[in-house]
Amino acid sequence: MTRGLRAAHSRKRFRSAETTITPDPLPAGGRTLAARGALWLSVGSWGAKGTQTVALLVLARALAPSEFGILAIAALTYNVLQAVNQLGVGDALTYLEDRIDEASRTALSMVLVTGLILMGATWAVAPMIASFFHSPAATFVLRGFAICLPFDAAAQVPIGRMTRSLRFSRRAVTDALPSVIGAAVTIGVVLGGYPLIGLVAGQVAGSVANAAVATLVGPRCLPGWNTLMARRLLKYGGYLSAADLINLGLLNVDYIVVGHVLGPVALGFYSLAYRICFMPYLSISVVANGAVFPYYCRLPSREAKARTAENTFCLINAASMPWFAGLVLFAGDIALLGQKWAPATGAVRFLAVYGFFLSLILSALQILKAVGRSDLVFLDRGLHLAILTAVLISTVREGITVVALDQALVACAIALASGWWIVRHASVRPAALGRSVALPLLAALGMVPVVLLLGRLPGFRSTPSWASLLTLGPLALAVFAAILLAVMPGPLRSGWAALRGSNGDPDGPGRSTLPLH
Secondary structure (H helix, E strand, O other): OOOOOOOOHHHHHHHHHHHHHHOOOOOHHHHHHHHHHHHHHHHHHHHHHHHHHHHHHHHHHHHHHHHHHHHHHHHHHHHHHHHHHHOHHHHHHOOOOHHHHHHHHHHHHHHHHHHHHHHHHHHHHHHHHHOOOOOHHHHHHHHHHHOOHHHHHHHHHHHHHHHHHOOHHHHHHHHHHHHHHHHHHHHHHHHHOOOOHHOOOOOOOOHHHHHHHHHHHHHOOOOOHHHHHHHHHHHHHHHHHHHHHHHHHHHHHHHHHHHHHHHHHHHHHHHHHHHHHHHHHHHHHHHHHHHHHHHHHHOOOOOHHHHHHHHHHHHHHHHHHHHHHHHHHHHHHHHHHHHHHHHHHHHHHHHHHHHHHHHHHHHHHHHHOOOOHHHHHHHHHHHHHHHHHHHHHHHHHOOHHHHHHHHHHHHHHHHHHHHHHHHHHHHOOOOHHHHHOOOOHHHHHOHHHHHHOOOOOOOOOOOHHHHHHHHHHHHHHHHHHHHHHHHHHHHHHHHHOOOOOHOOOOOOOOOOOOOOO
């Protein structure tokens, strides 16, 4: 759940980044590299998410809701600690223009020392965290997860260097292989009858593999130190370092409020619903935006960034919309994991809507980062957290379905504000932005009659069943794809041409803009 951090080198550059920063030359075929980078990152992410999905299904069947709540508590704590330990390293190494080797050595020392300090602190305060969530058994899992911090810290620098150089095929290995190893260990130990030990063993195995794989496939460097470079790296984080921490609060304040007020059982229901609805966001929006961000940074002007972003928005929304719509339509099928999970149905529906708005927000913030408006990223995250926290505190006792509705409504408001900011400050055209949302939404509406009408046929939808889901789901996706091809063929053709590196594409492989139509 963590996010990359980035800011300007100096006050002057921060105020006018697009005119004062001279980016690295865009490599020949840079557009194709970005498109194929998105594909490679998708391969890595989908490999990771596929194994995590299998692990999630196994855990949902094997764990009681209260034990699933313990997993949520540990994951929440670890995500916050990992965000603190990031220190802006990933995006800093992507954005810096010179002395990269020296910056890498200094950054590695910074994150390793910070990781060790955080690990020790977590061991000390784990009982208090567990007590806050009314779950004493969480202490063991919290301490086990803390062991992973230095290993994941060691992977940050080589992964950041691979992103900078657009070596996304290698990034795919670091994204997928550790997750496969961690999921395999988790499943094996949990099915062996040791659920909490399995959670810890899988997390530790995945983190150790993450450090080992990143070191093997990425640029190697040893820890070093340069005080001036350390100051430069920390200054570079600036607003975005704070924004990243705020974002972690934003993504987890619901867990904190639900866990503290409603207890571990309700948190278990909510956590499963959230994890399911978060998968399309992580697998599509985070992956695609992660690939295009270094590409944005190498484009020569604000207008070039804006035109590219418009087409990127179309493609991301087109790829993610059917999955969020499907979660809304098939929310009741969560009972296929066991009837014990049926109370999470309402939360799934609203969290799917929330996931789509969160995807829109992330796409907008990436272009704001690329044009140097990190202050707006900070403001966006801060407003979102402040409004959501106030709403959740006032309504949480109404249950997890209301909490999920709160998430969707607040994210909608923030998405509208983010859209206004990228129109005003990043030169994105309002009409293009509106089409990027409206056309995929139109195609998603075509899924509704398929599910509602066919669901009335005998043998369908009377009760949740795998046969019904595996029949109606592909039919609904086929209708979505047919409508989408009819209403927005231009961006789809452009994206496919970029992926192939086609010289016949209007932009050519090395051009910096992508036409919307």
